[in-house]
Amino acid sequence: MGKWIRIAEARLSQSVGPEKEIRGWIRTRRDSKGGFSFLEINDGSCFGNLQVVAPAELENYAEEIQKLSAGCSVVVTGELLESPAKGQATELHASEVRVIGWADPETYPLQKKRHTFEKLREWAHLRPRTNTFGAVARVRHQVSQSIHQFFSEQGFYYCHTPVITASDCEGAGEMFRVTTIDLDGLAARGGKVDYKFDFFEKPAFLTVSGQLEAEIYATSMGRVYTFGPTFRAENSNTSRHLAEFWMVEPEAAFFDLADNMRLSEDFLKRVFKDCLDHCSEDMDFFDQRIEKGKVSQLQAVVEKPFTHLTYTEAIKILESCNESFEYSISWGTDLQAEHERYLTEKYVDGPVILTDYPSSIKPFYMRISDDGRTVAAMDVLVPGVGEIIGGSQREERLDVLQNRMQQAGLDESEYWWYVDLRRYGTVPHAGFGLGLERAVQYVTGMANIRDVIPFPRTPGNAEF
Ligand code: 4AD
Ligand code: MG
Numbered sequence: 001m002g003k004w005i006r007i008a009e010a011r012l013s014q015s016v017g018p019e020k021e022i023r024g025w026i027r028t029r030r031d032s033k034g035g036f037s038f039l040e041i042n043d044g045s046c047f048g049n050l051q052v053v054a055p056a057e058l059e060n061y062a063e064e065i066q067k068l069s070a071g072c073s074v075v076v077t078g079e080l081l082e083s084p085a086k087g088q089a090t091e092l093h094a095s096e097v098r099v100i101g102w103a104d105p106e107t108y109p110l111q112k113k114r115h116t117f118e119k120l121r122e123w124a125h126l127r128p129r130t131n132t133f134g135a136v137a138r139v140r141h142q143v144s145q146s147i148h149q150f151f152s153e154q155g156f157y158y159c160h161t162p163v164i165t166a167s168d169c170e171g172a173g174e175m176f177r178v179t180t181i182d183l184d185g186l187a188a189r190g191g192k193v194d195y196k197f198d199f200f201e202k203p204a205f206l207t208v209s210g211q212l213e214a215e216i217y218a219t220s221m222g223r224v225y226t227f228g229p230t231f232r233a234e235n236s237n238t239s240r241h242l243a244e245f246w247m248v249e250p251e252a253a254f255f256d257l258a259d260n261m262r263l264s265e266d267f268l269k270r271v272f273k274d275c276l277d278h279c280s281e282d283m284d285f286f287d288q289r290i291e292k293g294k295v296s297q298l299q300a301v302v303e304k305p306f307t308h309l310t311y312t313e314a315i316k317i318l319e320s321c322n323e324s325f326e327y328s329i330s331w332g333t334d335l336q337a338e339h340e341r342y343l344t345e346k347y348v349d350g351p352v353i354l355t356d357y358p359s360s361i362k363p364f365y366m367r368i369s370d371d372g373r374t375v376a377a378m379d380v381l382v383p384g385v386g387e388i389i390g391g392s393q394r395e396e397r398l399d400v401l402q403n404r405m406q407q408a409g410l411d412e413s414e415y416w417w418y419v420d421l422r423r424y425g426t427v428p429h430a431g432f433g434l435g436l437e438r439a440v441q442y443v444t445g446m447a448n449i450r451d452v453i454p455f456p457r458t459p460g461n462a463e464f
Helices: 117-122 131-153 183-189 211-221 257-278 280-290 294-303 311-320 337-348 398-407 412-423 436-444
Strands: 017-032 036-042 050-055 073-082 090-101 204-206 223-231 244-253 307-310 352-355 377-382 386-393 429-435
Touching: 017 050, 017 090, 036 073, 050 073, 131 223, 131 244, 131 257, 131 280, 131 436, 211 223, 211 244, 211 412, 211 429, 244 257, 244 436, 257 280, 257 294, 257 352, 257 377, 257 386, 257 429, 257 436, 280 294, 280 436, 294 436, 307 311, 311 337, 311 352, 337 352, 337 377, 337 386, 386 436, 398 412, 429 436
Parallel strands: 050 090, 307 352
Antiparallel strands: 017 036, 017 073, 036 050, 073 090, 223 244, 244 429, 352 377, 377 386, 386 429
């Protein structure tokens, strides 16, 4: 019985030697006139395949090996040798090819022909077997690992905030309701909903952000981060919006906006650098096939300081540039994707941290600045994607927060615990949220956010 190794390991020439076993899926089979077949196998551990040389002497050669096609699963035992051919360090000379599962070439969707990403979305159960989606999945893994490593190294504790909540953190009213009320029965009886009889005895929703709860732990533990699924029922069918996405939200006590900006920049640079360092084969693929120049672009981003602009400065730039925007822009209006893209792609050609937005377009928890009309907000914008981070210093002054909540029409009694944090040992504090998928989009250059999450949830789509 050979030692089981994965292809990522087998492809290093150091691992040559007798009796190795590889388990994976056939990508292609090529029969040679010389009395053997070449099998390209991939086990998902890395971008490249392993070439298996299967000689005609194998007992199942005619019966099975010559019938192998894309998608079949196999376990191959053999000797791993340095490959004489270019393109791979090693190849496996099979002493046994065991077929585990067949894949009918008449019906298996992933044939050699190229499929569009739209088509592959319909086969989300098979698309991770393609080069692109395997590479996306590995980069997504790396980004997630880097997130944990970076914050842990910076002294942030990982804190689990609830998925089910009664509060609307962003105040945008884009929440999915969670209920055990028998809606069909209720409708049939023409009844009115009484949430007293619902599971939580009040209206409950899927969270749009773990920030408010993260603030609780930050004002006890100093530095925490939460990282989990987040839900928004915004009916926007764009290439940057999902109804279910993953967000990492660090929150730090005794942090102001400048600390927060520094943290976000160090954090993004670390994530990008890790992808370049640890996913070089996948990144080369994105660089060559998805977005030309991606690798050198990311290298430059890692080395150069981010550009800082205030919202007011950005508005002046947008008002005086000669671009024709679909949405008009003036002080007090929110930036649209086209404005964000102009700033990052044409004005700066790199990431931009935009700060000090008007209070009227930002949520109640952001700290009011001395001018009385802006808040200590910061968004990080990047070329191609636009906003990837949204954050702020939080309002730590009890009376100012109470006023702000009243203006926003929030019932203070429902946020009593949030207000209490300002009553007992309040401190300046700040944090931000990074959308994991937007970060993966930026790193890989993938145009549509539906292609950087395994199973996208968007309006009208919850398949798989
Ligand atoms: O800017 P947002 O709404 O900020 C918050 O939720 C804050 N509570 C974060 C904080 O300060 N702790 O969202 C943060 C990020 C956005 O910049 C974007 O990257 C991502 O979350 N995001 C989405 N990603 C995919 N689909 C959506 N519908 C998204 N909405 C936000
Ligand atoms: Mg935002």
